Amino acid sequence: MSETKKFMYVNRRAPYGTIYAWESLEVVLIGAAFEQDVSLAFIDDGVYQLVKGQDTAGVGMKNFSPTYAALGDYEVTKIYVEKESLEERGLTLDDLQHLVWEDEDDDWAEKDSIRLVSRAELAEVFSGQDVMFNF
Amino acid sequence: MSILHLVNKSPYERDSLDTAADYMVDGDAMLLIEDGVYAAMSGGKAASKISGMKVSVLGPDLAARGISEEKLVDGVTVVDYAGFVDLVESNDKVQSWL
Amino acid sequence: MPIEVNGKTFETDEEGYLANINEWEPGVAEVMAKEDELELTDEHWDIINFLREYYEEYQIAPAVRVLTKAVSKKLGKEKGNSKYLYGLFPYGPGKQACRYAGLPKPTGCV
Numbered sequence: 001m002s003e004t005k006k007f008m009y010v011n012r013r014a015p016y017g018t019i020y021a022w023e024s025l026e027v028v029l030i031g032a033a034f035e036q037d038v039s040l041a042f043i044d045d046g047v048y049q050l051v052k053g054q055d056t057a058g059v060g061m062k063n064f065s066p067t068y069a070a071l072g073d074y075e076v077t078k079i080y081v082e083k084e085s086l087e088e089r090g091l092t093l094d095d096l097q098h099l100v101w102e103d104e105d106d107d108w109a110e111k112d113s114i115r116l117v118s119r120a121e122l123a124e125v126f127s128g129q130d131v132m133f134n135f
Numbered sequence: 136m137s138i139l140h141l142v143n144k145s146p147y148e149r150d151s152l153d154t155a156a157d158y159m160v161d162g163d164a165m166l167l168i169e170d171g172v173y174a175a176m177s178g179g180k181a182a183s184k185i186s187g188m189k190v191s192v193l194g195p196d197l198a199a200r201g202i203s204e205e206k207l208v209d210g211v212t213v214v215d216y217a218g219f220v221d222l223v224e225s226n227d228k229v230q231s232w233l
Numbered sequence: 234m235p236i237e238v239n240g241k242t243f244e245t246d247e248e249g250y251l252a253n254i255n256e257w258e259p260g261v262a263e264v265m266a267k268e269d270e271l272e273l274t275d276e277h278w279d280i281i282n283f284l285r286e287y288y289e290e291y292q293i294a295p296a297v298r299v300l301t302k303a304v305s306k307k308l309g310k311e312k313g314n315s316k317y318l319y320g321l322f323p324y325g326p327g328k329q330a331c332r333y334a335g336l337p338k339p340t341g342c343v
């Protein structure tokens with residue numbers, strides 16, 4: 001395997017209305033098998049993907065929101081949520097799922113995966129990445 | 136001749152909510168479905184636009200997106216699929232703002 | 234090819250994975266294993282049940298790497314390694330065990 005690259009997946013769409021959110025998640029899970037340094041960013045309508053309490057029974061679609069909780073198992077531990085996008089939608093971190101990962105090197109201690117960042121801070125994170133995927 | 140205005144896109148992604156709201160006249164109704172339901176959330180971009188208007192949202196689409204009813208703008212009503220049909224029936228025309 | 238279990242027919246996809254995960258019953262795993270000439274033991278069932286619980290919670294079939302780590306945590310290190318898992322499921326713990334469990338093929342598995 002060649003050297004590790006920094007992969008950033010940028011999610012800007014709401015779930016269910018279009019297929020982007022689920023497609024992105026699938027690509028992330030596939031990509032994670034290649035042991036790269038993976039980060040996810042949720043901006044604009046993408047923040048809706050992480051809203052907790054989703055129940056799709058009435059619309060006959062697969063509820064994939066529980067899958068975000070598996071990202072920690074796939075060693076995806078950096079999930080950036082943009083503050084401005086949340087605020088613009090009348091949302092706070094409390095409206096989102098609490099996503100954690102377990103640190104094997106720290107006796108499996110649970111650590112928060114979600115990092116609340118400003119647009120400016122996220123722009124800096126973006127500039128440090130090797131590859132960007134947009135969904 | 137009343138019109139039921141149907142909006143299925145997020146107000147952050149498209150301007151269909153804005154335009155539909157501007158085209159609403161007395162007696163018309165609006166129904167938000169799919170990603171359109173985000174427009175009915177209080178504290179959001181479209182909240183002031185729709186407040187005071189006759190707006191309904193489709194309950195199953197709200198639930199799918201994890202939005203509870205107490206998050207909605209005051210005055211917005213939640214309907215199920217049967218209520219969707221009733222709205223179509225009680226208005227003379229349906230206009231889908233894609 | 235549909236499979237027959239206790240007189241009931243179950244639809245599968247072209248690779249033999251159950252078309253509808255909700256239809257699954259233990260007999261499905263038994264019949265699939267018999268076709269592979271494999272006798273299911275308690276050790277096999279531990280993994281099959283583990284996979285079903287994982288799917289129930291996360292709505293995905295885990296990648297082998299993830300499965301190995303998770304089994305190691307839940308059932309112990311002596312079971313959470315690929316040697317042990319491949320010993321039980323020679324066609325691959327991801328593919329074969331997921332198929333018996335009625336799950337789709339793990340995401341990213343080719």
